Amino acid sequence: MKAVTIRMPTMSQLRSMFLIGAAVLGAIFFLLPAAQRFVSVRAETLRGWQAVYLVNGDLYIGRIRSLDDRSLELKDAYYVSLGSNDGGPGQAASVKLQSGEFRTVSLVRWGFSQPLVSFGVLQIERSSVLFWESLSGDAEVVKQVEEARKKQ
Helix, strand or coil: CCCCCCCCCCCCCCCCHHHHHHHHHHHHHHHHHHHHHHHHHHHHCCCCEEEEEEECEEEEEEEEEECCEEEEEEEEEEEEEECCCCCCCCEEEECCCCCEEEEEEEEEECCCCCCCCCCCEEEEEHHHHHEEEEEECCCCCHHHHHHHHHHH
């Protein structure tokens, strides 16, 4: 039977292992809140419909499927056109604003009515997004989108 020799680490080796372990734990505790915040935003946005407001004033309705610090992916996207109905494609409805005036709201499914047919998925640069909000299933625009989807 052969003898096994176990060598104990030196003090400098122990100190190095301790510093490496402390650095790893510090990095985990530093990055964990950011990762949790990203996961919670992602989990929240994967349910239901969202309204995405862009810095240029455009408004899109869709389902946010992924987002990171550079881009946002909007699936089943509809462009919301406010103003007069120009007879263009899409489903139009007249709505009464708080000011008392009536405006026509048109929903145009992105990628299906434009000259360049796509899959209806938008990749939007995050710097172009002003904000987004999750919509209630009772919202009139959600009802209009669901109705339009049934007809397709």
